[in-house]
Amino acid sequence: MNRKPSANDAFFLQVERPAAPMHVATLARFDLPEGRNKRYIRELMDAARAHEVSAAPFTHRLARNALGRVLPEWEREEDIDLDYHFRHSALPQPGGERELAVLISRLHSIPLDRSRPLWECHVIEGLKGGGFAIYAKMHHALVDGMAGVALMQRMLAKAPEPEAFVPFWAMKPRKPGADKSGQREAMQGFISQFGAQLAGIGRVSSALMQQLRGARGKQLSQLVAPYSAPDCLLNGPIGPQRRVAVQRFDLAALQELAKAAGGTLNDILLAICAGALRGYLAELEALPDEPLVAQVPVSVRARDEDGGNAISLLLANLGTHLADPGERFALIKASMDDGKALLAQMSREEITRYSALLMAPFAVGQMAGIGNRRRKPMFNLIISNVPGPREPLYLNEAPMTDCHPVSLIFEGQALNITLFSYAGTLSVVYTGCRRTLPHMQHLLGHADAACAELEEHFGA
DSSP: OOBOOOHHHHHHHHSOBTTBOOEEEEEEEEOOOTTOOTHHHHHHHHHHHTSOOOSTTTTEEEOOOTTTTTSOOEEEOSSOOHHHHEEEEEOOTTOOHHHHHHHHHHHHHSOOOTTSOSEEEEEEEOOTTSOEEEEEEEETTTBOHHHHHHHHHHHSBSSOOOSOOOOGGGOOOSOTTHHHHHHHHHTTOHHHHHHHHHHHHHHHHHHHHHHHHGGGSSSSTTOOOTTOSOOOGGGSOOOSOEEEEEEEEEHHHHHHHHHHHTSOHHHHHHHHHHHHHHHHHHHTTOOOSSOOEEEEEEEOOOTTOOSBOOEEEEEEEOOTTOOOHHHHHHHHHHHHHHHHHHHTTSOHHHHHHHHHHHHHHHHHHHHTTOTTOSSSOSOSEEEEEEOOOSSOOEETTEEEEEEEEEOOOOTTOOEEEEEEEETTEEEEEEEEETTTSTTTTHHHHHHHHHHHHHHHHHTO
């Protein structure tokens, strides 16, 4: 029996275009266990191939029907070609950061085959020092960033273990009765929930009006109204090719900087991104006079959920029009504080409805092919912070040395910045349109300069 995706999941299927594929990925790097050679990689792959594809949603593909793009449905694929989905690659020498970045940029530019289950997993050997990497690509209709992290953590171990790992496509769901419980919940009936729904409508309407008023409101005066972002290079038309660049910071140093500044880690990270964007756009003589606006996803996922999308959003003023790093940080913090206060007024279900209403014009624009390109885009870019594992993890006996997500970009939104922490390191991943953003790797140098500027200002 075919299964309909949720409205959030269906959105990513409906808006997909050749220039805007809607997949996300995780890239993890591993060292070989002590005393082992590259034959160990082949043994891992053989062990993984011994597991049939048995875990939903990796067993399902898009149903073949006339209204598939408008009203998508999942159907079970009975004959999955694992050799197509699970692949083996090698880097050219010397196998350093540049060679890996070039390969990942190319792999991330290729859309998933919609006639098959929407995922791939690539094992990449030839890394400098003898290690290997795993690049797992999945459609955003299957997972969001938090769900991807949860899958990764379940596949790995907290200590070296010689037993073969269970790959994500064969892992049993953490909530085996989830579908049935969802049916029971649906059967509770509209009447029993009517009072809560009625109260929720009022809170959602109130929050939506406060957001739309933005800085004109009497309360939460630092809220950013949608479609108040400036026209910017970041919101030009995009092509199908991607460029991926990665930067790493010491997490403890960033936490100390946040403490010295009197804000959260997320506030500091947004300030570093804002400084990097200000420097990069100024270098290109394309810095708007008005401040850039970032959409900041916020997870509303329960701890025991694995798949699907469970995110809301904040609109953050990045203060890129301000030269002083202290003033810029203060504006970012005030904007985020008011956004979080607005969401705190609502339950998870109300936040979901609020987010759907707020994003409806953006969603319609994406589905119509108009995108986010207009004189006043809804936002200039997305900056998301995905907390990862705090302790080192292992794939069997192989220690994971580094891990980070690789995100997507929408039509009319040429840059995505994703932040990911793992075992004391914070990775900043820039996913951008190769055609729209010249010299995108210069963002890394501007981010280093922005961090140093904040450290000097706050004496950290």
